Amino acid sequence: MIKSAVQIVFSNDRHAMNWLRADYSYAEVRFRRGHPADPRPRDLRAEVTTRQDGDLVRTEIVITNCGPKPEFTGVGDIGITLPLPDRYDDAITCQTQRCHAHLFCAGSASYVYARRMGGEAPHLGLVLTEGSLDNYSVERDFDRSSNDRGCFLLHPSPLVLQPGESTRIAWTIFGCRDTDDFFRRAGQYSRFVRTGWDRYVLFRGETARLRIEPAFEADVVTANGEQLIRDDDGCYRTEVVADSSGEHVVTVSADGRTVRTRILVKEPLELLLERRVAFIAGRQQYRGPRDRLDGALLIFDNEEDHLFYNRSGDFNAGRERVGMGILLAQYLTCVRDELIKVADPTVPPLVRSSLDAYADFVRRELIDAETGIVYDDVAPDRTHRRLYNAPWFASFFLQMYELDGRPGDVLTAAKIIDRYYQDGGERFYPIELPVLPLCRALGRIGDHDRLARATAAFTAHAQRIAQAGKGYPASEVNYEQSIVAPAADILLQVHALTGDAALLTAALEQLTVLEQFQGVQPDYHLNEVAIRHWDGFWFGKHGLYGDTFPHYWSGLTGTVFARYGFATDDPGYLRRAESALRAVLPLIFDDGRASCGYVYPYSVNGTRAEFYDPYANDQDWALVFALRHLRMLQAATVGA
Known part of the structure; x- marks a missing residue:
C-alpha cells in the first residue's frame, strides 16, 4: 500500500509514458474555506489510499467530519487533484508522452478518458466506483500561456456530513485500446452506465434519442424520474421532442447509479442565421467619425451593449473578424440560390448594404490589391503581418466573387495567396486555406496561368505536409487542434483537386491524430x-x-x-x-x-x-x- 501513486506507466506501453505529471500531487484533497465572512478552516479531514495491482490503480478517499456540527459542502468546496500530462511541448513529445483528457463529472457514473495525443494505445481510463462527482476545475501555470491545460481538480457532488460521519470517493484507473474498449472496461471495473444521444445540438422540431446501457442487470432505470422499459438488446431508450429552444438536462438513474446528460435545442438554422446576420449588419458595424474604421465589423460587448475596438491583435478590425464579412456574403449567395429561405424580407437588403460598406473598408484599409499583402489592422499599424490572415481574406474575396461574379475579386484572392507563399506559407499550417474555391474560380474566369501556378503551390504544400506526417510545426500555440485539422484539410482539398490517392492516405494519418482531441x-x-x-x-x-x-x-x-x-x-x-x-x-x-x-x-x-x-x-x-x-x-x- 502506498499513500500516492508517483507514476502510472502501463506495462504494454512501448513509449513508457508516465500518465501523471510531476509538478502536482496525485489525489491531493483540498478543502475550500467557508464563507468570506467566516473564513475558518472546515472541520473536514481526508485519508487517501492508492493501491497498484499491475496496470490497475485503485484510489480511495475517505472524507470525515471531525467537528461538532454538520458540514454542508457545495460543488467547488472539495477538490481532488488529477495531474494528467495534458500540455503542449513539441509535436513529437506530444505524440507519445502527452494526453488529451476528456473529463465527465456528472454523477456516480463519472469518468475520465485520457487519449494519448498521437492516438497509439494504451490510453488511460478512470471510472468512478464510489461516490459522485459534479464538476471539475483547473489550476494552471499562467507562465506557460496556452501550452499547458493545467492540473484538474475533481469536485464531489454536494455533501452533508454529520459529526463523525464519513463518505467515500473511489475510482479505478486502467489502460485501454480505444473508445469502445474504454467503455467496456469501465463496465468491467464499476457499475457503469453508458449513455449517448444520437444528437446533442438539435433544431426546434427535431427529436433526440437517448440510449442507456448499464453494465449490470438493473432493476429500475429512469430518465428524469420516468421509468424506462428494457429493450431486447439490454439497453433502455427515451427521446426528447424539441418543441422549445434551450438546454435540456436529462438525468439517468440505474439502481441508484446516476448520469447527468445535456442536450441543446436551437432555433431552426435559417432563423438562427437570419437573426445573426441582421444583428451583425445592424449592430456590429462601425459607422462614425473615425474614417479609417468606417465600415469595419467589430467586437460587440453583450454586457454593456456597444461596439468595442482595441489595437491589440485579437480585438482589432482585422484578423479573424473577417469571418463576419464572409458570412454576410455567404448568406446573400445562399438566399439568391434559394438554398435558404428568408423570413424577414428586410434582412437581405440590410445585409447587402452592410457588406458593401465592409468590402470598401477591407479594400481601403486591410489589403493591398496589387501586392497581395494583408494588413493586421487599419493604418498606421501595418508593420505586423500574420500568415493566418491571408487565406481568410482570400476567402472573403472569393465569396464576394460567388455573390457578384466580378473576376477582379478572384484576381485579388489569387494575389493574396501568391503573396502568402512568397512569405513562406508553404512551411505553415494555415487555417481555412481556400484550395478548391480559388482553383475553381480561376478556372471559371479562364485564367489558366494563375490556375496552374495555384495548383502547383497547393500541391507542393500538401506534399510537404504529407512528408512531415505527425511532425507538426509549432505556431501561436506549440501544438493544437487547429494545426492538425488544417493539415488534414489541405491534404483532402488537394486530393480532391488532383486525384492523388497518396494524399488521401496521408489525410487518414492526420485524422487519427485529430480524433484524439x-x-x-x-x-x-x-x-x-x-x-x-x-x-x-x-x-x-x-x-x-x-x-x-x-x-x-x-x-x-x-x-x-x-x-x-x-x-x-x-x-x-x-x-x-x-x-x-x-x-x-x-x-x-x-x-x-x-x-x-x-x-x-x-x-x-x-x-x-x-x-x-x-x-x-x-x-x-x-x-x-x-x-x-x-x-x-x-x-x-x-x-x-
Whole structure:
C-alpha cells in the first residue's frame, strides 16, 4: 500500500509514458474555506489510499467530519487533484508522452478518458466506483500561456456530513485500446452506465434519442424520474421532442447509479442565421467619425451593449473578424440560390448594404490589391503581418466573387495567396486555406496561368505536409487542434483537386491524430467538441484561460470529417461531421447575439467560470462552416 501513486506507466506501453505529471500531487484533497465572512478552516479531514495491482490503480478517499456540527459542502468546496500530462511541448513529445483528457463529472457514473495525443494505445481510463462527482476545475501555470491545460481538480457532488460521519470517493484507473474498449472496461471495473444521444445540438422540431446501457442487470432505470422499459438488446431508450429552444438536462438513474446528460435545442438554422446576420449588419458595424474604421465589423460587448475596438491583435478590425464579412456574403449567395429561405424580407437588403460598406473598408484599409499583402489592422499599424490572415481574406474575396461574379475579386484572392507563399506559407499550417474555391474560380474566369501556378503551390504544400506526417510545426500555440485539422484539410482539398490517392492516405494519418482531441461525453458542451483551453483568454472580455467548450475552431474538425466522408463514402464520418459542426452553434444565440466561447470548468485558478464570454468577437465562422456544409450536401445530392 502506498499513500500516492508517483507514476502510472502501463506495462504494454512501448513509449513508457508516465500518465501523471510531476509538478502536482496525485489525489491531493483540498478543502475550500467557508464563507468570506467566516473564513475558518472546515472541520473536514481526508485519508487517501492508492493501491497498484499491475496496470490497475485503485484510489480511495475517505472524507470525515471531525467537528461538532454538520458540514454542508457545495460543488467547488472539495477538490481532488488529477495531474494528467495534458500540455503542449513539441509535436513529437506530444505524440507519445502527452494526453488529451476528456473529463465527465456528472454523477456516480463519472469518468475520465485520457487519449494519448498521437492516438497509439494504451490510453488511460478512470471510472468512478464510489461516490459522485459534479464538476471539475483547473489550476494552471499562467507562465506557460496556452501550452499547458493545467492540473484538474475533481469536485464531489454536494455533501452533508454529520459529526463523525464519513463518505467515500473511489475510482479505478486502467489502460485501454480505444473508445469502445474504454467503455467496456469501465463496465468491467464499476457499475457503469453508458449513455449517448444520437444528437446533442438539435433544431426546434427535431427529436433526440437517448440510449442507456448499464453494465449490470438493473432493476429500475429512469430518465428524469420516468421509468424506462428494457429493450431486447439490454439497453433502455427515451427521446426528447424539441418543441422549445434551450438546454435540456436529462438525468439517468440505474439502481441508484446516476448520469447527468445535456442536450441543446436551437432555433431552426435559417432563423438562427437570419437573426445573426441582421444583428451583425445592424449592430456590429462601425459607422462614425473615425474614417479609417468606417465600415469595419467589430467586437460587440453583450454586457454593456456597444461596439468595442482595441489595437491589440485579437480585438482589432482585422484578423479573424473577417469571418463576419464572409458570412454576410455567404448568406446573400445562399438566399439568391434559394438554398435558404428568408423570413424577414428586410434582412437581405440590410445585409447587402452592410457588406458593401465592409468590402470598401477591407479594400481601403486591410489589403493591398496589387501586392497581395494583408494588413493586421487599419493604418498606421501595418508593420505586423500574420500568415493566418491571408487565406481568410482570400476567402472573403472569393465569396464576394460567388455573390457578384466580378473576376477582379478572384484576381485579388489569387494575389493574396501568391503573396502568402512568397512569405513562406508553404512551411505553415494555415487555417481555412481556400484550395478548391480559388482553383475553381480561376478556372471559371479562364485564367489558366494563375490556375496552374495555384495548383502547383497547393500541391507542393500538401506534399510537404504529407512528408512531415505527425511532425507538426509549432505556431501561436506549440501544438493544437487547429494545426492538425488544417493539415488534414489541405491534404483532402488537394486530393480532391488532383486525384492523388497518396494524399488521401496521408489525410487518414492526420485524422487519427485529430480524433484524439474529440470528446465522447454525453453533453453538448463536450461531445464531438475539440479540446481547446486558451481562446477565452485571448479573445474574451474576461481574459480567462480554461477549457473553451465549445470554441468555433472546433468546427474545423467537422469540415475535415465531412471532406473525408464524402471522399470515401464513409457514413460514419459524415454523421460525425454533422455532430461536430452543430456542436459549435451554441455560440450563436437565438436572438442574434453571439459569444466568442464558453469557459467550461467550474473555476480556473479559483476564478468562477461556466459562462459564455460577453464578447461577440470571431465566432461567426461557426455559421460559415454550417453554410458550407449545406453546399457540400447539396453538391453530393446533385452528384448522386
